[in-house]
Amino acid sequence: DTGVSQDPRHKITKRGQNVTFRCDPISEHNRLYWYRQTLGQGPEFLTYFQNEAQLEKSRLLSDRFSAERPKGSFSTLEIQRTEQGDSAMYLCASSLLQGDEQYFGPGTRLTVT
Amino acid sequence: AQSVTQLGSHVSVSEGALVLLRCNYSSSVPPYLFWYVQYPNQGLQLLLKYTSAATLVKGINGFEAEFKKSETSFHLTKPSAHMSDAAEYFCAVSDKNTGRRALTFGSGTRLQVQP
Numbered sequence: 001d002t003g004v005s006q007d008p009r010h011k012i013t014k015r016g017q018n019v020t021f022r023c024d025p026i027s028e029h030n031r032l033y034w035y036r037q038t039l040g041q042g043p044e045f046l047t048y049f050q051n052e053a054q055l056e057k058s059r060l061l062s063d064r065f066s067a068e069r070p071k072g073s074f075s076t077l078e079i080q081r082t083e084q085g086d087s088a089m090y091l092c093a094s095s096l097l098q099g100d101e102q103y104f105g106p107g108t109r110l111t112v113t
Numbered sequence: 114a115q116s117v118t119q120l121g122s123h124v125s126v127s128e129g130a131l132v133l134l135r136c137n138y139s140s141s142v143p144p145y146l147f148w149y150v151q152y153p154n155q156g157l158q159l160l161l162k163y164t165s166a167a168t169l170v171k172g173i174n175g176f177e178a179e180f181k182k183s184e185t186s187f188h189l190t191k192p193s194a195h196m197s198d199a200a201e202y203f204c205a206v207s208d209k210n211t212g213r214r215a216l217t218f219g220s221g222t223r224l225q226v227q228p
Contacts, residue, residue, distance in 0.1 A: 004156070031214065042117075042203050042218030043157070056215060091156055095214065100145050100164050100207070102216060104156035 002026075004105035006092050012111045013082055020078045021108045025094030032075050033102060034067055035091040036060065043091055049075060050097070082112045115140045115206050119219035127227050132176075132191040134222045136204030139185065144206040146187040147216065148178055151201045160202075163187060165209070174198070199226045 005024045013019050025032045031050050035043035046065070047057045051072035061067075064082075069075040079086055089109050093102040120135040138144060145164050149157040161172025168180045178189045187204060201223050205216040 033215065035216075040122075040220075042205075042221050043216070045215040045217070048215055056213070058215075093157075100162060100214075101147075101159055102214075103159070104149075106156045107154075109154070 004092055004094055004103055006090075006105040006108050008108055009106060010109050010111075012113065015082055015084060015112055017082055018078065018080045019082060019110065020076055021090055021092075021110075022074055022076050023092030023105060024074045025092070026103055027073075028096070029094035029099075029103075030072070030097040031095045031099075031102075032069055033093040033095075034075070034077050035093065037089040037091055037107070038087075046077075079110075082110075084112045086110060087112045115144060115208060115217050117204050117206055117217055117219035119202075119204050119222050121222055122220065123223045123225065125225040125227060126194045128196055129193050132189070132194045132198065132224065134189040134202050134204075134224065136178075136187045136189065136219060137185050138187065138204075138206050140206065140208070140210075142208075142210040143180070143182055145209050146178075146180060147205045147207075148172065148176070148187075148189050149203045149205060149218075150174075151203065151221075153200075157203065160189070194224075194226045196226050196228065199224055 033048040034046040037043040049069040064080045089107045092105045148160040163180045204219040
């Protein structure tokens with residue numbers, strides 16, 4: 001069990017550029033979650049997948065954000081036309097289908113300049 | 114909608130002293146409750162969880178929490194603080210009633226441990 005991994009760990013981009021983050025969950029976990037954490041705050045839910053199906057999206061997930069989990073394994077989160085307000089830590093978590101516990105990855109820190 | 118309130122954004126204790134971090138939830142039905150710890154520039158690590166079994170829950174690193182329905186609280190305690198406990202602590206809930214698994218987090222409490 002290698003845990004949840006995220007790539008890249010850090011991303012600096014200029015406003016208006018597109019960025020994509022990847023999350024690899026724990027291998028047997030069916031559920032995958034994305035959260036966003038800004039400085040001094042707790043994580044906020046963005047979206048979650050059960051296998052390849054995206055079952056819930058937060059209102060925080062504007063039209064510029066899209067997430068996929070094409071084969072029910074890894075997931076990608078893309079932000080188009082980044083804005084300075086998108087600067088945050090993006091956290092991925094996974095859990096078993098019947099599990100209550102979510103296991104978090106190390107996060108991707110995005111800085112939009 | 115569920116919400117979580119963590120009283121005290123910063124708590125400072127001396128090494129060896131009792132740690133008490135407060136968490137209150139708002140929900141008509143007791144939710145699942147969690148405490149996570151986050152070290153600088155890292156993800157979150159689960160300390161313990163309450164899912165309607167025993168009201169006193171023991172977690173890792175000597176932490177425990179007690180679920181009190183009458184007070185809608187789930188405070189985190191540790192009898193004796195260690196320097197390595199210095200971190201950010203988050204209380205979180207998920208909705209047992211609907212089965213919705215997304216976590217709602219409090220704003221966190223930063224624990225400082227003084228030598």
